[in-house]
Amino acid sequence: MTLSRRDFLRLSGLVAASTALASCAPANRALAPLKSVPWTPLPASDFLALNRMTFGPRPEERLRLAEIGLAGWIEEQLAYDSIEDGGTAFRLRNLGTLGMSASDLADVSDQIFDNADRGKVPVELRQGTLLRQVYSRRQLFEVLVEFWSDHFNITTAKGDCYFLKTVDDREVIRSHALGSFRDLVWASAHSPAMLVYLDNQVNHKGAPNENYARELMELHTLSVRGGYTQQDVMELARCLTGWTVKEHFWRGQFTFDAQTHDTGVKSVLGLDIPNEGQAEAERVLELLTGHSDAATFVATKLARRFISDSPPDELISRAAQTLLRSKGDLRSVLRVILLDGLAFAEPKYKRPVNFIASALRMLNAETDGSEAVQDYLLRMGQTAFGWPTPDGYPDRAEPWQGNLLPRWQFAFSLMRNEIPNAEVNLQDLLEISGARTLTESIDQIASLLLGSPLDPAARDELIQTVQAAGADEAETMDVVTAGLLASPAFQWR
Amino acid sequence: MALQTLPVLNNFTVRTALRPRLAFAPRNRAPRGDVLVVVFLRGAADTLNMVVPHGEDAYYALRPTLGIPRPDDTRAKAELRAADLDGFFGFHPAMKPLLEVWQSRQLALIHACGAPDESRSHFKAMELMERGVESERGPATGWIGRHLATLDTGNSSPLRAIGVGQLPQRSLSGSVPVSALRSIADFHLNGDPRALAQIRAALDTIYSGDDPFSVLGQDTLSIIDILQKMDPLASAPSGSRFPDSEFGLALKQVAMLVKAEVGLEVAAIDLGGWDTHFAQGASEGQMANLMHDLSSGLTAFHADLQDHMDHVTTVTMSEFGRRAAENGSFGTDHGHGSMMMVMGGHVDGGKVHGSWPGLDRGQLVGPGDLAVSTDYRDVLSEILLKRLNNPALEDIFPDYRASMKNITF
Numbered sequence: 001m002t003l004s005r006r007d008f009l010r011l012s013g014l015v016a017a018s019t020a021l022a023s024c025a026p027a028n029r030a031l032a033p034l035k036s037v038p039w040t041p042l043p044a045s046d047f048l049a050l051n052r053m054t055f056g057p058r059p060e061e062r063l064r065l066a067e068i069g070l071a072g073w074i075e076e077q078l079a080y081d082s083i084e085d086g087g088t089a090f091r092l093r094n095l096g097t098l099g100m101s102a103s104d105l106a107d108v109s110d111q112i113f114d115n116a117d118r119g120k121v122p123v124e125l126r127q128g129t130l131l132r133q134v135y136s137r138r139q140l141f142e143v144l145v146e147f148w149s150d151h152f153n154i155t156t157a158k159g160d161c162y163f164l165k166t167v168d169d170r171e172v173i174r175s176h177a178l179g180s181f182r183d184l185v186w187a188s189a190h191s192p193a194m195l196v197y198l199d200n201q202v203n204h205k206g207a208p209n210e211n212y213a214r215e216l217m218e219l220h221t222l223s224v225r226g227g228y229t230q231q232d233v234m235e236l237a238r239c240l241t242g243w244t245v246k247e248h249f250w251r252g253q254f255t256f257d258a259q260t261h262d263t264g265v266k267s268v269l270g271l272d273i274p275n276e277g278q279a280e281a282e283r284v285l286e287l288l289t290g291h292s293d294a295a296t297f298v299a300t301k302l303a304r305r306f307i308s309d310s311p312p313d314e315l316i317s318r319a320a321q322t323l324l325r326s327k328g329d330l331r332s333v334l335r336v337i338l339l340d341g342l343a344f345a346e347p348k349y350k351r352p353v354n355f356i357a358s359a360l361r362m363l364n365a366e367t368d369g370s371e372a373v374q375d376y377l378l379r380m381g382q383t384a385f386g387w388p389t390p391d392g393y394p395d396r397a398e399p400w401q402g403n404l405l406p407r408w409q410f411a412f413s414l415m416r417n418e419i420p421n422a423e424v425n426l427q428d429l430l431e432i433s434g435a436r437t438l439t440e441s442i443d444q445i446a447s448l449l450l451g452s453p454l455d456p457a458a459r460d461e462l463i464q465t466v467q468a469a470g471a472d473e474a475e476t477m478d479v480v481t482a483g484l485l486a487s488p489a490f491q492w493r
Numbered sequence: 494m495a496l497q498t499l500p501v502l503n504n505f506t507v508r509t510a511l512r513p514r515l516a517f518a519p520r521n522r523a524p525r526g527d528v529l530v531v532v533f534l535r536g537a538a539d540t541l542n543m544v545v546p547h548g549e550d551a552y553y554a555l556r557p558t559l560g561i562p563r564p565d566d567t568r569a570k571a572e573l574r575a576a577d578l579d580g581f582f583g584f585h586p587a588m589k590p591l592l593e594v595w596q597s598r599q600l601a602l603i604h605a606c607g608a609p610d611e612s613r614s615h616f617k618a619m620e621l622m623e624r625g626v627e628s629e630r631g632p633a634t635g636w637i638g639r640h641l642a643t644l645d646t647g648n649s650s651p652l653r654a655i656g657v658g659q660l661p662q663r664s665l666s667g668s669v670p671v672s673a674l675r676s677i678a679d680f681h682l683n684g685d686p687r688a689l690a691q692i693r694a695a696l697d698t699i700y701s702g703d704d705p706f707s708v709l710g711q712d713t714l715s716i717i718d719i720l721q722k723m724d725p726l727a728s729a730p731s732g733s734r735f736p737d738s739e740f741g742l743a744l745k746q747v748a749m750l751v752k753a754e755v756g757l758e759v760a761a762i763d764l765g766g767w768d769t770h771f772a773q774g775a776s777e778g779q780m781a782n783l784m785h786d787l788s789s790g791l792t793a794f795h796a797d798l799q800d801h802m803d804h805v806t807t808v809t810m811s812e813f814g815r816r817a818a819e820n821g822s823f824g825t826d827h828g829h830g831s832m833m834m835v836m837g838g839h840v841d842g843g844k845v846h847g848s849w850p851g852l853d854r855g856q857l858v859g860p861g862d863l864a865v866s867t868d869y870r871d872v873l874s875e876i877l878l879k880r881l882n883n884p885a886l887e888d889i890f891p892d893y894r895a896s897m898k899n900i901t902f
Contacts, residue, residue: 198770199770199771199822199824202770202771202772202821202822202824203821203822204821204822206821207820207821207822208820208821209770209771209820209821209822209824209826210770210820210826210827211768211770211771211826214613214614214827218614218616219616224612224614224616224617230613230859230860233613234860379659379675379679380659381658381659381660381673388536388765388766389535389536389615389616389765389768391615391616394660398663398666399660399661399663400660401661401670401706401709402656402660402661402670402671402672402673402709403659403660403661403672403673404672404709404710404713405680405682405713405717408682408692408696408713409682409683412682412683412684412688412692413683416684416688418683461698462695462698462699465694465695465697465698466691466694466695466698468694469690469691469693469694470687470690470691471691475691479691479692479695480695482692482695483695483696483698483699486695486696486699487699488699488700488702488704488706488707488710491706
């Protein structure tokens with residue numbers, strides 16, 4: 001495991017001497033701990049619905065669902081702009097790079113240590129991403145942000161993406177995650193990070209590079225089952241010649257370079273495209289985003305994320321129709337998928353981010369989302385913006401199974417408060433819950449983590465085995481809680 | 494929806510992709526054969542620059558800046574030229590570490606190798622290849638998964654097959670649960686003996702079911718125990734130098750497991766980064782660095798397992814090759830025919846197998862790609878049959894009739 005900043009400072013003997021440390025202390029230190037509210041067992045379908053629409057429901061979210069019902073909850077979350085989220089903004093306040101322009105980001109990366117610190121910007125982006133997933137009250141929005149970050153995958157490991165992804169995250173993904181699909185693809189196509197990631201900045205007249213053109217059709221819109229050909233890929237690549245990124249003073253800005261644009265006539269998917277510069281590929285974008293193959297593809301992926309690894313065809317086609325009819329309105333599609341689809345939900349395996357975020361959220365943990373937690377994500381195989389290929393992290397269960405150990409390590413380390421910058425206060429939670437005995441406490445925690453208490457026989461067996469292994473009452477509580485986090489049931493949502 | 498109101502700890506598991514271990518009895522029983530190590534070069538490696546057809550003028554015409562100079566091209570510095578293998582093909586300079594294995598005749602190359610799929614999509618091609626299927630309608634499990642499921646070797650080790658890294662590869666999926674293992678040194682639970690006893694008691698109870706997910710958990714617990722008991726001296730690297738990379742680490746872990754005799758039969762390893770559309774470099778650069786990792790890793794693995802090469806077969810593969818002509822950005826776009834390497838003590842090595850389709854205009858396929866003259870399933874089938882004792886080829890590669898190319902004996 002890598003050293004945390006705190007370990008590093010301690011080893012350097014700086015901790016005692018440094019009063020400046022307070023100013024770089026994690027944001028959460030300055031906040032009053034997030035107060036939890038009591039919770040009650042939930043019907044399995046409600047717990048499941050919340051698990052799909054959040055990174056693991058907090059008690060407040062359970063309460064809200066009980067107050068306004070599923071449809072009301074969904075509408076409230078879809079209107080994410082009107083959800084007050086100042087607490088999250090406060091936690092993000094020290095991550096200054098999240099709001100910077102491309103040229104400022106380039107400067108920040110290059111000033112520190114003479115060109116050497118290319119880590120700062122992506123580290124802050126990863127940290128900010130996890131903080132938002134754990135603390136934002138706009139949970140459905142954050143779930144969609146993660147979804148589109150996979151759909152339009154970009155890794156910070158490629159070229160200038162180490163700083164350009166921060167702009168893409170803000171201006172492409174977060175600006176349009178619950179807006180329109182057409183605007184998302186449009187923004188992504190004009191995003192310097194995407195053009196660099198898929199080599200379009202070197203796609204020139206007479207020397208085309210097919211990389212972005214292919215993935216724009218295969219992964220962003222039509223899907224590999226869409227009816228495009230190798231010829232269409234090559235023609236679209238020609239349309240996209242000259243779509244590039246400025247350098248020097250304007251580093252990191254989109255530009256269309258007429259000098260390197262292929263001015264010949266093109267034909268993509270049967271559409272003849274005259275010589276009209278930047279507008280050529282933009283015409284194709286309109287064609288692709290309004291195409292029924294794209295609607296089916298996006299509907300399938302959304303249904304897979306929210307409903308089931310193999311979503312029902314009827315739901316997909318209804319969602320696809322809605323996407324087409326509404327000209328790409330993502331809120332309308334989500335209403336269909338959630339309101340019509342949740343009844344058909346099948347178990348979804350938690351991906352690492354979901355596993356970690358749900359543990360932290362449900363147990364009301366305090367974290368600043370920094371190295372120690374990120375390191376677990378890395379070992380589980382899902383570091384944000386770390387997937388190398390443009391298909392994004394897999395969504396289906398199977399690829400993620402078979403790597404249980406880091407989840408267990410996380411669960412037990414978290415409950416022993418051994419993970420730097422991730423603290424759980426079980427006593428506080430138990431006080432809020434009103435539990436008096438060990439059994440009641442475990443029932444409460446099981447209800448928190450799994451929706452409702454365990455079968456009493458299974459609970460008692462677990463308590464007995466842990467105590468037979470020498471655990472006193474406090475240890476039993478911690479080990480059983482960690483055991484619940486490590487259990488098969490908690491790996492599914 | 495039939496989810497229970499009262500959760501039991503393993504309530505969701507019956508409907509997962511995993512099925513109970515040995516839900517059907519394998520039709521074949523045979524003693525364990527070789528340990529098979531499958532290295533997947535993800536991103537479509539430019540194998541034309543890895544094993545260079547320096548005897549082809551067309552190669553140099555198609556690759557004016559990326560072509561690797563001929564072994565006797567005195568205009569280029571000696572260290573930048575291809576290393577001749579057989580008068581027609583030569584290794585890229587970064588592949589030279591493998592010359593040693595080539596000369597010992599334990600390395601065979603199969604050029605113009607690949608799959609029939611012509612989508613030129615990484616994701617479709619990888620998926621079909623890892624599933625070992627002709628089309629998407631084929632079985633959803635992986636070819637290695639079906640190998641494990643169709644052959645009973647009397648080996649019940651949870652380390653029978655592993656995916657090296659964080660995520661087990663698609664090729665491994667099937668009825669036999671397979672764990673991911675990145676580093677033997679990290680594969681343990683943390684805590685003092687008192688804490689560990691409690692954790693272990695909890696996990697043993699929680700994962701005591703006989704559903705597939707519980708079995709996976711039990712396997713993980715057994716692997717922890719096996720690795721803890723492994724003799725660190727017996728399994729230590731024998732002085733051979735693995736590259737300081739994820740790939741080097743992966744090969745080192747596999748070598749340790751082979752030497753420790755913990756029941757390993759198949760290991761899958763990924764080496765990514767081969768999608769070189771831009772500035773791939775010629776004799777030096779981005780792709781040369783990757784090739785160096787690959788060749789020095791395999792060479793170290795071969796040296797480290799010298800005494801075990803009789804029963805270890807390593808194969809490399811990639812989803813497809815790259816366009817014969819370089820593109821305008823000093824890289825190469827998606828192509829078709831690729832190249833496979835097979836390394837081991839029972840390999841007809843020091844030889845480039847397969848017929849060479851050529852790179853002339855009339856010989857290229859699609860938008861200008863090397864044709865496929867050997868199906869990748871021929872190579873794998875032969876290894877499975879001859880070296881791993883599994884005759885169930887029609888289950889492993891459905892709708893395909895493999896022909897033996899005598900690459901192994």
